[in-house]
Amino acid sequence: MSAPVARLEDRWATLRELTAARIALGRCGASLPTGETLAFELAHAQARDAVLIPLDVEALKTDLEGSGWHTLRVCSRASSQQAYLARPDWGRRLRTEDAAELLASKGRYDVVFVISDGLSARAVQEHAAALLAAVAPLLRDLAIAPVVIATRARVALADEVGEALGARIAVSLIGERPGLSSPDSLGIYLTYDPKLGRNDGERNCISNVRPAGLPVAEAAAQLAAMIRAALHAKLSGIGLHAECQQALAESASP
Amino acid sequence: MSYATTIGSRRYGFADLRTLMAKASPLRSGDQLAGLAAATREERVAAKLALADVPLARFLDEALIPYEDDEVTRLIVDTHDAARFAPVAALTVGAFRDWLLSDQATPEVLRDLAPGLTPEMVAAVSKLMRNQDLILVARKCHVVTRFRSTIGLPGHLAVRLQPNHPTDDPRGIMASTLDGLMYGAGDAVIGINPAGDDPARLAALWSMLDTLIARFEIPTQSCVLTHVTRQIDAIEAGVPVDLVFQSIGGTEAVNKSFGIDLALLRQARDAALGLGRGTLGNNVMYFETGQGSALSADAHHGVDQQTCEVRAYAVARAFEPLLVNTVVGFIGPEYLYDGKQILRAALEDHCCGKLLGLPMGVDICYTNHAEADQDDMDALLVMLGAAGVNFIMGVPGADDIMLNYQSTSFHDALFLRRALGLRHTPEFAAWLDKVGVADASGRLRDAADTDVLPALTALVESAG
Numbered sequence: 001m002s003a004p005v006a007r008l009e010d011r012w013a014t015l016r017e018l019t020a021a022r023i024a025l026g027r028c029g030a031s032l033p034t035g036e037t038l039a040f041e042l043a044h045a046q047a048r049d050a051v052l053i054p055l056d057v058e059a060l061k062t063d064l065e066g067s068g069w070h071t072l073r074v075c076s077r078a079s080s081q082q083a084y085l086a087r088p089d090w091g092r093r094l095r096t097e098d099a100a101e102l103l104a105s106k107g108r109y110d111v112v113f114v115i116s117d118g119l120s121a122r123a124v125q126e127h128a129a130a131l132l133a134a135v136a137p138l139l140r141d142l143a144i145a146p147v148v149i150a151t152r153a154r155v156a157l158a159d160e161v162g163e164a165l166g167a168r169i170a171v172s173l174i175g176e177r178p179g180l181s182s183p184d185s186l187g188i189y190l191t192y193d194p195k196l197g198r199n200d201g202e203r204n205c206i207s208n209v210r211p212a213g214l215p216v217a218e219a220a221a222q223l224a225a226m227i228r229a230a231l232h233a234k235l236s237g238i239g240l241h242a243e244c245q246q247a248l249a250e251s252a253s254p
Numbered sequence: 255m256s257y258a259t260t261i262g263s264r265r266y267g268f269a270d271l272r273t274l275m276a277k278a279s280p281l282r283s284g285d286q287l288a289g290l291a292a293a294t295r296e297e298r299v300a301a302k303l304a305l306a307d308v309p310l311a312r313f314l315d316e317a318l319i320p321y322e323d324d325e326v327t328r329l330i331v332d333t334h335d336a337a338r339f340a341p342v343a344a345l346t347v348g349a350f351r352d353w354l355l356s357d358q359a360t361p362e363v364l365r366d367l368a369p370g371l372t373p374e375m376v377a378a379v380s381k382l383m384r385n386q387d388l389i390l391v392a393r394k395c396h397v398v399t400r401f402r403s404t405i406g407l408p409g410h411l412a413v414r415l416q417p418n419h420p421t422d423d424p425r426g427i428m429a430s431t432l433d434g435l436m437y438g439a440g441d442a443v444i445g446i447n448p449a450g451d452d453p454a455r456l457a458a459l460w461s462m463l464d465t466l467i468a469r470f471e472i473p474t475q476s477c478v479l480t481h482v483t484r485q486i487d488a489i490e491a492g493v494p495v496d497l498v499f500q501s502i503g504g505t506e507a508v509n510k511s512f513g514i515d516l517a518l519l520r521q522a523r524d525a526a527l528g529l530g531r532g533t534l535g536n537n538v539m540y541f542e543t544g545q546g547s548a549l550s551a552d553a554h555h556g557v558d559q560q561t562c563e564v565r566a567y568a569v570a571r572a573f574e575p576l577l578v579n580t581v582v583g584f585i586g587p588e589y590l591y592d593g594k595q596i597l598r599a600a601l602e603d604h605c606c607g608k609l610l611g612l613p614m615g616v617d618i619c620y621t622n623h624a625e626a627d628q629d630d631m632d633a634l635l636v637m638l639g640a641a642g643v644n645f646i647m648g649v650p651g652a653d654d655i656m657l658n659y660q661s662t663s664f665h666d667a668l669f670l671r672r673a674l675g676l677r678h679t680p681e682f683a684a685w686l687d688k689v690g691v692a693d694a695s696g697r698l699r700d701a702a703d704t705d706v707l708p709a710l711t712a713l714v715e716s717a718g
Contacts, residue, residue: 015714021653023429023651040652179658
């Protein structure tokens with residue numbers, strides 16, 4: 001006697017190739033089959049881990065220093081991951097002692113890269129060093145500040161870092177809020193003349209940097225073009241957008 | 255005017271009604287972020303005790319946001335119906351809670367009372383309610399609206415089919431739409447959140463849904479959730495628009511941050527009414543709201559986020575909407591930290607909206623940085639089903655791949671129908687039976703028995 005089959009398959013499963021949405025999952029009575037329930041739970045667990053597991057700062061530092069970068073280490077005013085999630089205002093500001101320490105490294109830099117855990121430490125752990133390695137050869141003529149590793153940090157923390165170090169541009173490489181199918185997505189935010197109080201309209205963004213999204217090499221090329229466009233136009237944000245499109249078009253041509 | 259309570263040897267003073275309301279609010283991260291929350295648990299209860307003694311009529315004399323500064327306050331004050339308010343005019347907030355829970359407050363009485371209530375009165379009484387009170391009172395408020403289907407009848411539940419796609423690919427959207435229809439979803443609306451805002455591409459989405467609804471004679475309505483100005487432009491260009499959507503908030507300033515004001519909403523509604531596309535009724539508006547939007551736009555005037563939210567319902571009720579959807583867990587943990595706060599906020603929003611006479615639905619949802627999971631959403635789903643929610647979302651597998659958050663799935667709606675015996679809208683139920691997706695009781699048939707599947711599949715594959 002064969003075992004009873006409780007699961008009803010959906011007869012439109014071929015439509016799955018048209019979308020990444022979770023369609024044609026089948027059902028048992030009214031409910032999700034076991035396999036689909038667990039697949040969802042796994043995706044959510046990965047997304048939660050991306051948010052909650054702390055960045056392994058030492059491993060990231062080793063990666064970066066292996067590629068010849070000098071690094072500085074800072075933290076935001078959020079004293080715990082819980083505080084970080086509940087208080088975006090704390091995540092935007094440096095601890096007082098870290099702000100003071102950065103002043104010791106103040107110089108005349110074109111660009112500072114600020115690597116922040118944001119909402120996905122995993123994205124930063126997996127892609128940030130590779131992205132810097134890819135973008136560095138494209139910026140050889142520029143003065144690049146030591147790389148700043150910032151924990152429990154929001155995008156705007158890079159403004160205060162950039163101001164303290166005397167950089168013309170701050171670039172925040174930050175873990176994006178994970179989607180259910182994208183726990184490892186890195187975001188890049190560029191701000192010209194960074195200083196406390198800049199708003200999001202004054203930034204330019206490259207998002208969804210991950211193997212299944214925008215590949216690292218392509219993101220590095222876009223970022224280099226964006227940096228040059230911002231240095232040339234002496235601005236970032238909405239005003240740079242059009243100029244940047246032009247620069248991107250040129251960088252894409254042979 | 256100031257308010258005070260004494261507990262033992264401690265005296266708690268509250269400078270004004272706005273402060274009292276904020277301190278009396280059940281704990282949530284957004285009020286803490288704004289610096290408005292009670293400092294201790296005892297202070298919170300002290301505020302509730304003081305609030306319970308405030309006469310309802312006091313809210314007509316002390317505006318939380320000044321009349322001169324804010325067109326939403328002006329709307330609330332200028333449209334208040336004193337005659338309808340009369341039956342409860344002598345009550346305090348605490349006595350009002352008791353009355354709402356009593357057998358005197360029947361569905362008919364509550365329906366007649368709605369125009370006499372202001373958002374601030376309703377927000378105040380909700381702060382004194384436990385979750386079970388929010389459920390029972392909401393359950394007594396029957397709000398029925400119509401366009402091509404009848405939404406909100408007691409014992410019924412409708413679903414917004416939400417077939418989003420990250421690049422607005424027509425075939426991808428249609429594949430999710432087919433999935434939803436085959437699962438019996440879509441009787442509230444088929445509503446797409448577009449990723450882009452190019453007018454030609456938006457027009458193609460409207461036409462695609464119009465073709466689907468017309469060809470298969472589906473008793474539902476479509477919506478493309480873009481900015482209201484683009485919808486007005488589309489109507490003027492002859493695009494087949496059913497419902498006009500807009501996100502709204504509870505202050506003039508937050509609405510300004512959304513790029514709207516009341517005059518623009520009036521213009522949009524008039525444009526949609528001019529098309530005359532509804533067959534059963536003329537509720538042509540679809541609004542979305544959510545606690546925290548005013549603080550997020552720095553437009554809250556020191557008013558707590560739940561009260562700001564209820565003020566948004568005053569905006570909604572001026573336009574006789576088909577659907578009002580509070581997107582409760584989308585905004586993130588800085589406003590609603592965890593499953594407990596999301597659940598509480600959803601029950602408040604639903605109950606307060608219903609008391610004001612609005613057709614409330616809830617997007618039962620959370621993001622991946624909130625301390626919440628599917629079990630929290632199941633609890634909320636059942637509680638809202640018990641409260642008589644008009645509609646919920648239906649997203650394939652609960653995973654919105656465009657907006658990157660988790661909402662309720664088509665399966666979740668089926669679960670709720672089975673657990674609580676809730677029916678589709680009558681017109682949609684008849685259609686599901688006719689095309690063989692469900693039987694007369696609303697239970698899904700095996701897809702092998704579904705005549706409509708081949709033709710629907712062909713439409714999906716030819717889309718775009």
